[in-house]
Amino acid sequence: MSPRDVFVLGGNRIPFARSGSKYLKASNQDMLTAAIDGLVARHHLQGERLGEVAAGAVIKHARDFNLTREAVLGSHLAPTTPAYDVQQACGTGLEATVLVANKIALGQIDSAIAGGSDTTSDAPLAVNDDLRKTLLKANYAKTPRQRISALLKIRPSQLAPEQPKNGEPRTGLSMGDHMAITAKAWGVTREAQDELTVASHQHLAAAYDRGFFDDLVTPYLGVTRDQNLRPESSVEKLSTLKPVFGKGDAATMTAGNSTPLTDGASAVLLGSRDWAQQHELTPLARFVDAETAAVDYVFGDEGLLMAPPYAIARLLQRNGLTLQDFDFYEIHEAFASTVLCHLAAMEDPAFCKERLGLDEPLGSIDRTKLNVAGSSLAAGHPFAATGGRIVATLAKLLHEKGSGRGLISICAAGGLGVVAILEASE
């Protein structure tokens, strides 16, 4: 049996909120459930048994071991809809989409929701590792005497919780510090980063104003638009911000041209053509293909967030396409410099030859086709929710245009990069 066409049929997310703000009391499960329920309401899926729901969270409590299934059970989908969790850092949402799209293509399922949720407002705090070991020892003690002697080893210093780390486990550097190294290596300027940031805010604001998100976003807890959005943002204003990552002339990355910690959730509906027809749903875009790459940022000399160009090169080759064959480019803005490094690398003959093994560089893109409805710098970036946001946005852009092709690129911690191609459905 040859693979079937897979279509993006709709999307929904809650507005993204600044960490520690409006969604302080919302858990990942609450937010994911809200995102799914909004999708259900919009597409009349109450009581529907979908093929499966795949979603995840990057910052996750141990109690959320079955996050997605619990969200499904709390939603208006049929409780007989299977679900599982996916976790691939910031690639989670897109990777979940790839997984369910492949199952639909193979005919194993006809419909699915892919999504993700993240909150740094409700982040798990772990017990100090010394205390944890002591408590485990006491738990496994065979006699009361052993238990008491184990518990007597608790010291006040152990009561401080384990600090959540925002760093790469193998390098100890934060993601921003990693990015600052790469940005310096590629000579990305502060001005270029600020310009990209302003464009993101302006594009997102314009998209909201023209009603683009009317059928992609459902308000949540009183938030109706992404809280991070600054429509009045300007290069002048951004230029006053102090750098927060990098040192010396590498210090070009500010709180403005880096994504802030954000809370939110997203969900995307996918299905086969037949399923879409049976459910009176309009295919927005065909999910064409996807590729995930990883780079050696630990021992090798590649930048932490530089995997996407590798993935893009392989994906283009497999599909017989060039980088210029696209009408929309959705490149996740982890940092403004990330996007600019990717673009610079793909234009660079040496990088493309030595790193990607290409005779010709991938070349430049038409920047007017980049993130035309805004991206993470403006919307914010609740890690696992970003993939769903981008897939739904691109699918709708392609549907509006009625033709063409779009490229999605998302970098992730651990030197990962997930990329995908969507095409307008005819």
Place this chain on the structure above:
Amino acid sequence: MSDTLTTLVNQGIGKKIAVQLGLPRPTILRRYEPGQVLVDGRVAVGGIGQGPNVAAVQEILGEAGISHVEATPDTSYADKPAAVVFDASGARTLDELEQLRATLGPALKALGKNGRLVVLGTTPAEVHDAEGAATQQALEGITRSLGKEMRAGGTANLLWVAPEAHGDRGVLDAPLRFLLSSRSAYVSGQPIRVLEAPVQPAADPHAPLDGQVAVITGAARGIGAQIARVFARAGADVIAVDIPAAGDSLAAVANEIGGTALQLDVTAADAGERIAAAVSRLSGHLDVIVHNAGITRDKLFVNTDEARWGSVLDVNLRSQFRMNKVLLDPSTTGGLRDGGRIISVASISGIGGNRGQSNYAASKAGVIGLVRELSQELADRHITVNAVAPGFIETEMTARIPIATREVGRRLNSLLQGGQPVDVAEAIAFFAEPGAAGVTGQVLRVCGQSQLGA
């Protein structure tokens, strides 16, 4: 949203105290539940002379499984009748009204709790002699007065039937059943005109909107959410529309009733097209549109600026013209079908005016004008156009009115209480029923016979 007085005076010690103090004691009104019997008891049926509608009334009652007793001046009512139906449509002389007085007196005395009086008459404009027209017009004065005299949750209403529709069970069925049922709990002292029309009776009277697609604007909360629920209960596929900022409540309503949420500002230039597109996903055509979306921007007239004036007129009235234009275009896929229904929400503010609401009253009075004219324009296509005019309804909005003003609004009506959102929804669902094909161009007040704007 709770009416403490009504709860208090209907139980235990509160009831005793209220009786001794002579406090007003609003009755807890009977309201519709699925499968509910039309009326709780027998119906007394009478008329003047050979009432041309009596046979049809008896058939309708029989079909609903309700037995009737003949109402005459000499009838002694052993048990309390649940309702009285009196056909005065043949009356052409003032003398004949004596028979009405003599017959209705003992019947109304015997009437039970939440009783119903439905008087049938002939539309006065269709009676072409002066005394006849006067006699028929008198029926309105009588029913309005009896509405004020009814006790214990009772209502009195008038069906003015066009001469061609006399005895036509098809067009009489739905209006009569609505006025007898608990669905009209908060409708009293109102005339409804019934015209001749082709009627395709509903297959299932408990789900009269089965298989129909209905669009309801302003459906995220309050009255709109309740309209969505009642339409879903009646079997309709509901597309619930509200502004994007209300999307979370809208999604909750859509998920509760198994409908579709459409986040849309009704004032958007392409609102009609987007509604039609949503409809076309479910069906080739739209059966019912309920224009419920509305806003208030209250200020004394002299302090009302252009923005407050314009936004209220735009949301509450102008948007309806824009959407109707698209939906009534026969070339629109997902547009309103011939025989479809347009129902708008007016307000008693639009009838009687309201201090600080000149903009709102303008929009709601405008709705009434729209409905009256458009109903005539669309008569050829058998599309009916009607409005409901809610009085004081217990919603989040009226809960914010200062208590003194709220109590006045709440008690100044024949039922001594505010209505519930469901009461408005039931009236709208009635207009949408296939059986209401003979009712068009009308404004039905759902106000408990409020003194305001009367």
